[in-house]
Amino acid sequence: MEHVKKREEISKEFTWALEDLYQDQAAWSEDLEKIRKLAQELYSCKGTLVEGAENLKKALNFYSELNQRFEKAYVYANQLLHQDMANGESQKCSGQVQVLMNQVNEVSAFLEPEILKIPDEKLTEYLADEPFSEYRRFLEEILRTKEHSLSEEKEELLARVSELGRAPSNIYGMFNNADITFQPVKDENGNEQPLTQERYVHYLENKNREIRKEAFTNLYSAYKGFANTIAAVFDANVRQVAFFAKERKYSSSLEAALDGGNIPISVYTNLIRTVEEHQQPMQRYLELRKRLLGVEQLHMYDVYVPMIEKTEKKYSFEEAKHMVLNALSVLGSEYTGLLEKGFHERWIDIYENEGKRSGAYSWGAYGTHPYVLLNYQGNLNHVFTLAHEMGHALHSWYSDHAQNYLNAGYRIFVAEVASTCNEALLIHDLMEKTEDKKEKAYLINYFLEQFRTTLYRQTMFAHFEQEMHQKVEQGETLTADVLCDAYYALNQKYYGEAMVSDDLIRYEWARIPHFYTPFYVYQYATGFSAAIAISSKILAKEEGIVEKYKAFLSGGCSMDPIDLLKLCGVDMEKKEPVEEALKVFEQYLTELEKLV
Incomplete structure (x- = not known):
């Protein structure tokens, strides 16, 4: 296995074009000054919004421009950091924009309270006027959440406190990406190989069971050694979320998290209940896995x-690009043309390097193209990761080009739909093109793993989150023992008797970064279900579905996410999409059982 390269050893063609955001750090620093001036211009509008439409429009213009410019600076600084989390200069830049974010939030804090002081009849009159058309949705959302808005003084206080609220996530991010190290793993020849976050799953895919076991043991033993510290950070994060939810008069952290997208709590609880009711297919799958691997006991x-x-x-990455392009051709030449544009114009940071942020994501700033961070290792899973992240990227591209800044950012609830739809189309294309039964069985196995890791496992994560936040809301403290015991119990419940829940798996909660964005992971499961429904319609060539899908992609936050999905004929307020996805899982499982 090759050594992990340093950042400067990576060829430019394999890195993302951050210069498309700013030519250099000097240009970025200049923009910070412009942002500070814009912030003061916005703040000068304080106390004037109730005086008339012109003043309100002026403040909204400043607010939109300020946030758009800040977003660009924030994305640049953090993507610079994510290239090498150990780079001191990049850490400094990221720290600067974190402080600036707090300042921007502070000067913006007066906006909503003052808007809510405008008499309802006057605000309704403004909403009907053409000059306010670009701000109509923004203002309607403020009115919808009126009961959770606070006084001007409290809004300013919460804006200042928000910097402290981000501390647990920042601390965990530094620990998990830059500080924690793992004992190496011995390969088939007895040579020690580095164990990193990115290479962990690679080892778990190894046919040599001893290598898999050693990687598992070494990774979780490292987290076990810091369990009390990580538990304290986890507890602090849950508490800061509960604090902000309570201050904004929500009944729970879950309600507060879902309210941003106007998502009914029943969508969350229905997901958990529906998956809990369909554990039998997962037991069948695990029994089949145990039989095909030829082991007496199936371990984690x-x-x-x-x-x-x-x-x-x-x-190779070139092969991966062609595979993705071919599979997504069903979405039309416009879509694949945008994919090629992203491939050729360095939207993607492709390979792993020392200190680089683990995992993969798509991000970007309004007014520039999206970016994708990968740690490409060349296996099939990473081909699917490319399709997945480019789904995010093109979702952003369509929304940004169809909507103004304040309406462009799509809600988290629909964030995983486009990415997962791409994966579903890719797996179907690969299965259709193979005539080899063994190859087809392998691909079905891969697809079933997507169901296990996305629909079942992410629902288990969501279940764990809900329980932990409820414990804090009930006055409990999340110690390492509490977290480990709760996680272990759920692991046993979701994997059942067909699986040995190894003792070290009780520390898995400690390595999941998404828990620091509370109540995010359930959307992988709901998004997966919606994506299976939409991809099935696309593959069935349902009349008009591609255009309906593009309308969904272009919606941004101009509509509630539940309503955006209804454009494609998918209603997530009902349990049918989740049940249908689980039926697809059973169908593929039955097909695999016949093939093998």
Whole structure:
């Protein structure tokens, strides 16, 4: 296995074009000064909004321009940091924009309270006027959440306190990406190989069970050594979320988190209940996995290795791009043309390097193209990651080009739909093109793993989150023992008797960064369900579905996310999309059982 390269050893063609945001850090620093001036211009509008439409429009213009410019500066600084989390200069830049974010929030804090002081009949009159058309949705959302808005003084206080609220996430991010290290893993020849966050799953896919077991043991033993510290950070994060929810008069942190997208709590609870009611197919799947692997007991380190024996195949990044382009051709030439644009114009930071942020994501700033961070290792999973993240990227592209700044940012609830739809289309294309039964069985195995890791596992994470936040709201403290015991119990519940829940799996909660964005992960499961529904319609060539799908992609936050999905004929207020996805899981499982 190659050594992990330093950032400066990576060829420019394989890195993202941050210069499309700012030519250099000097230009970025200049923009920070402009942002500070804009912030003061916005603040000068304080106390004038009730005086007439012109003053309100002026303040909204400043607010939109300020946030758009700040977003660009914030994205640049943090993507610079994510290239190498250990780079001191990048850490300094990221710290600067974190402080600036607090200042921007402070000067903006008066806006909503003052808007809410405008008499309802007058505000309704403004909403009907053409000059306010670009701000109509923004103002309507403020009115919708009126009962959770606070006095001007309290809004300013919460804006200042928000910097402290971000501390647990920042601390955990530094620990998990830059500080924690793991004991190496011995390969088949007895040579020690580095164990990193990115290479962990690679080891779990190894056919050698001892390598899988050692990687599992070494990774979670490292987290076990810091369990009390991480638990304190986890507890602090849950408490800061509860604090802000309570101050804004929400009954729970869950209600506060879902209210941003106007998502009914029943969507969350229905997901957990529906998956809990469909555990039997997962037990069938695990029993099949145990039989095909030829093991007496199935352990947690046995769930990622392919069940179907196959020569391990590597895909160059060029091959990965062609595979994704071919599979997504069903979405039309406009869509694939945008994909090629992203591939050729360095939207993507492709390979792993020392200190680089783990995982993968798509991000960007309004007015520039989206960006994608990868840590590409060349396996099939990473080909799917490319399709997934480019789904996010093109979702952003369509929304940004169809909506003004304040209406462009799509809600988290629909954030995983486009990405997962791409994955579903890719797996279907690959299965259609193979005539080899063994190859098809391997691909079905891969697809079933997406159901296990996304629909089942992310729902388990959501269940864990709900329980932990409820404990804090009931006055309990989340110690390492409390977190470990609760997580272990849920792991046993979701994997059942077909799986040995190894003791070290009780520390898995400690390595999940998404828990620091509370109540995010359930949307992987709901998004997966919606994506299966939409991709099925696309593959069935339902009349008008591609255009309806593009309308969904272009919606941004101009509509509630529940209503955006209804454009494609998917209603997430009902349990049918989740049940239908679970039926697809059973169908593919039955097909695999026949093939093997």
